[in-house]
Amino acid sequence: MENKNLILATGRRKTSVAQVRMSQGGEGKMTINAKTPEAYFGNNPRLRHVINSPFELAKDQKFDCVVKVDGGGLSSQAGAIRHGISRAIASLGDSFHASMKKAGFLTRDSRMVERKKPGQPKARKRFQFSKR
Secondary structure (H helix, E strand, C coil): CCCCCEEEEEEEECCEEEEEEEEECCCCCEEECCECHHHHHCCCHHHHHHHHHHHHHCCCCCEEEEEEEECCCHHHHHHHHHHHHHHHHHCCCHHHHHHHHHHCCCCCCCCCCCCCCCCCCCCCCCCCCCCC
């Protein structure tokens, strides 16, 4: 990957953090933790669609992408990768930024797991109540 057009961005979702290194004008190759997206996400086309959706908005451009992602499960990692890729593409210009913002890819999904409360078995579940 060439350093002249290198774009760095970070994406987050739940507890996952994705560090994206992207170069403009590449061949369209992507590696996630030194694996192809097909090898990393396995037989799950929904997760592959999540990470490819920012590239569909910037269809006239080709990018080479190297992603390091850590934490969480596969679904939150895919969301973190999409967030990072979207932020990297949006930094290229106002037209890209507007299209990414309109699609909602630049907004960090702030939903987190609700904590377990004391005196309860889970976050919302209650122990059985006996009236008598």
